[in-house]
Amino acid sequence: MSPSGGLKIATELSLRRRKKRSSPFLILAAGLLIFTAVAGASFLMLRPTTLRIAVGPSGSDDQQLIQALAQSSAREGSPVRLSLITTAGPVDSIALLAAAKADLAVARADEEMPEGTESIAILRKNVVVLWSPSGLPRRGSKKEPRSKIKAIDDFAGHRVGVVGRTQVNTTLLRVILTESGVNPDKVAITQFSADQIAEMVRDPSVDAFMTVGPLDSKITSEAIISTARLRGEPTFLPIDVSEAIARRHPLYESEEIPGGSFGSSPARPDDAIETIGVNHLIVAPKSLSDGVVGAFTRQLFAVRPSLARELPIAAKIEKPNTDKDAALPAHPGAAAYIDGNERTFMETYSDYIWGGILLLSVLGSGSAAVRHYIKRDERRMSTLHREKLLSAISLVRKIDSIEELDALQLEADDFLRETLDCFNDGAIEEGDLSAYCLVLEQFHHAVVDRRAAISEAASNLPRMRAG
Numbered sequence: 001m002s003p004s005g006g007l008k009i010a011t012e013l014s015l016r017r018r019k020k021r022s023s024p025f026l027i028l029a030a031g032l033l034i035f036t037a038v039a040g041a042s043f044l045m046l047r048p049t050t051l052r053i054a055v056g057p058s059g060s061d062d063q064q065l066i067q068a069l070a071q072s073s074a075r076e077g078s079p080v081r082l083s084l085i086t087t088a089g090p091v092d093s094i095a096l097l098a099a100a101k102a103d104l105a106v107a108r109a110d111e112e113m114p115e116g117t118e119s120i121a122i123l124r125k126n127v128v129v130l131w132s133p134s135g136l137p138r139r140g141s142k143k144e145p146r147s148k149i150k151a152i153d154d155f156a157g158h159r160v161g162v163v164g165r166t167q168v169n170t171t172l173l174r175v176i177l178t179e180s181g182v183n184p185d186k187v188a189i190t191q192f193s194a195d196q197i198a199e200m201v202r203d204p205s206v207d208a209f210m211t212v213g214p215l216d217s218k219i220t221s222e223a224i225i226s227t228a229r230l231r232g233e234p235t236f237l238p239i240d241v242s243e244a245i246a247r248r249h250p251l252y253e254s255e256e257i258p259g260g261s262f263g264s265s266p267a268r269p270d271d272a273i274e275t276i277g278v279n280h281l282i283v284a285p286k287s288l289s290d291g292v293v294g295a296f297t298r299q300l301f302a303v304r305p306s307l308a309r310e311l312p313i314a315a316k317i318e319k320p321n322t323d324k325d326a327a328l329p330a331h332p333g334a335a336a337y338i339d340g341n342e343r344t345f346m347e348t349y350s351d352y353i354w355g356g357i358l359l360l361s362v363l364g365s366g367s368a369a370v371r372h373y374i375k376r377d378e379r380r381m382s383t384l385h386r387e388k389l390l391s392a393i394s395l396v397r398k399i400d401s402i403e404e405l406d407a408l409q410l411e412a413d414d415f416l417r418e419t420l421d422c423f424n425d426g427a428i429e430e431g432d433l434s435a436y437c438l439v440l441e442q443f444h445h446a447v448v449d450r451r452a453a454i455s456e457a458a459s460n461l462p463r464m465r466a467g
Contacts, residue, residue, distance in 0.1 A: 048081050049292050053282070054094075054102035056087035061313050062106050062123065062280070068311055072303050080296040091166055103288060109279040109328050110168050110251045116286040118331040119279075119320040120293060121300055124214045124313065127255050128172065128239065128276045129262075131224065132208040133201075133231035147235040149208050152180045159188040161206040163197065163219060169212050175249060176276065179241045194219050201226045208237070212278065214316070215261050224262045236269035242276050250327030253277040281320065284331050293333025294342055301337075389415060389439045396446040405451055412443055 055066045063086060070082035082104075087093045090107035097105040098114035106123065107113070132149040149158060155177060162169050170191065174184040192200040200206060201223065209227065211220040227234045239245070242254040255277035262268040282300075284293060300317065307314035320326075322335040329335075336342045392408060399405055 048077075048079055049295075050081045050083050051103040051288075051292070051296065052083045052085055052101070053104040053106070054085045054087050054092070054096040055106040056089050056093055058086050061311075065123065065307070065311055065313055066106065068307055068314070069300065069303065072307065073299055076303070078295075078299050080292060080299055089166065097283070097285065100285075104282055104284050106280070106282055108168060109281055110172065113283065113328070114285070117283050117328070118286050118334075119328050120282045120284055120297055120331050120334045122279045122281055122316075122318040122320055124280045124316040125253075125255065125277050125318075126212050126214060126280055127257060128176070128278075129211050129213075129220050129224075129257065130176075130208060130237040130239070130275075131227065131234040132237065133227050133233075134235055135232045136230075147232075149237070150235060152176065152182060152237055152239065155182050155208065156186040158207040159190060159205050160208045160210055161200040161203065162189055162191050163194060163200070163209070163211045163223060165191050165193050169210070172212065172252070172276070172278070173210055175245060175252070176239055176241075179245045179248070180239070197223045198226055198230075201230050209234075214280075214313075215257065221262055224268060228268075233266070234268065236273055238273040239275050242274045245276055251278065253279075279320075279328075281328070283328075286331065288331070288333070290331075290333035290336065293331045294337045295333075297334040297337045298342075386419075386435065386439050389443045393439075393443050393446045396443070396450045399450060400454065402451065402454055405447055405454070409447055412440065416440060 053066055053070075055063050057063070063084070066082065066084060070084055072078075073081050085093075085096060085102055087096065090105075090111055093102070093105040094107050094111050094113060094117075096102040097117065104120070108126065109119075130152070132147045134147045149155065160173065162173060170189055173189060177184045177187055190200075190203075190206065197219070200209065209223060211217065211223055213220050224234055236257075246252050246254040253276070255275050257269065257273050257275050259269055259271045260267040301319070304314055304317050319338045320328075320330040320334065322330045322338050330338065389412060392412065396405070396408065399408070
């Protein structure tokens with residue numbers, strides 16, 4: 001072979017070695033890419049989810065309960081954490097939920113909810129308490145004072161003081177009046193805030209009072225005690241049509257106020273009375289992930305006993321109605337937990353797992369394709385070596401010098417080393433190596449035969465000269 005041919009081979013060899021050195025780094029980069037993808041997916045699946053919950057007003061029982069729940073979830077390292085957004089009250093909380101500025105909200109079931117809002121848990125049951133003052137006894141009179149209003153039928157032409165500035169309490173009172181056969185337009189309604197109870201009770205133009213809250217509400221108890229002190233013992237007014245209201249207005253429920261709920265001496269009321277109840281809830285949009293809501297619901301009911309030791313109101317937390325035809329249906333994530341239909345880890349993440357396996361398969365195939373592409377020069381070099389050896393077989397028969405045979409043999413040895421390197425590096429398959437070895441064997445046979453022929457010709461030459 002010519003020196004220029006050898007130089008060309010040396011140059012190609014140098015290029016191949018540089019490619020060989022770079023390929024492990026590319027394989028390492030592919031491995032790092034796969035590891036990063038798996039680690040990233042694991043991080044996204046396992047990191048805690050933080051939900052923004054709107055609750056108010058500041059300092060209320062609701063806010064204290066949610067604050068305690070948030071602290072507990074953070075302390076326990078729960079998968080779902082809470083970030084509180086304090087509002088002026090349920091109306092503002094629902095507005096934030098509707099504007100997608102909160103993920104959860106605490107509100108009454110009869111609030112005007114955004115479309116698609118569903119319940120997660122009942123924090124407590126609120127009940128309507130209606131009463132009227134009996135009036136203080138006059139000095140020297142033996143006559144027992146009698147209330148102007150003895151039943152809801154007597155409300156027409158009178159004024160009712162309602163504790164709470166939101167429209168929902170007024171709406172609820174109008175429903176009660178309508179279902180009781182009283183025209184709401186003939187009843188004057190005045191709303192008072194929680195810090196105006198004394199003013200409400202002292203107002204002589206107010207003939208009856210209404211609050212909506214839990215049975216142990218401090219606001220209701222304070223209003224009843226103030227009524228007894230300033231305007232005489234209260235007369236409690238039952239809502240006899242509570243069951244009819246519950247049937248026609250599914251957001252309300254028929255409830256009962258036990259005797260002595262607001263005092264035992266004297267008993268207030270002196271006997272159980274019918275009333276209307278309405279749930280106070282944690283709500284969420286239906287679009288919120290079922291898995292996240294299920295995890296939050298599980299946390300809430302798991303931590304309820306420990307929370308109740310710090311805040312007794314936590315003991316009132318109940319599971320919502322999971323019937324599909326409920327007026328305010330339970331969120332599918334909460335319903336799955338409550339009904340015991342939660343999906344297992346594999347059911348929840350099987351799509352992601354199979355997707356990950358498919359991704360790894362694609363990455364593996366891609367890595368193999370890249371590796372195959374990178375080693376194309378080595379495969380080409382191996383093919384070139386084989387072709388040169390084939391050409392060398394016919395060239396060997398024309399060589400007349402042992403030195404040239406030795407040089408050609410050395411070059412063939414270099415070819416062999418390069419081809420073995422290609423095989424070890426995965427650039428060529430075992431079949432390619434077998435084909436190369438077959439050509440190499442034929443080359444060696446040709447060299448041996450030619451070497452013998454040259455030696456024989458050299459030994460016959462002196463004899464011819466001698467003759």
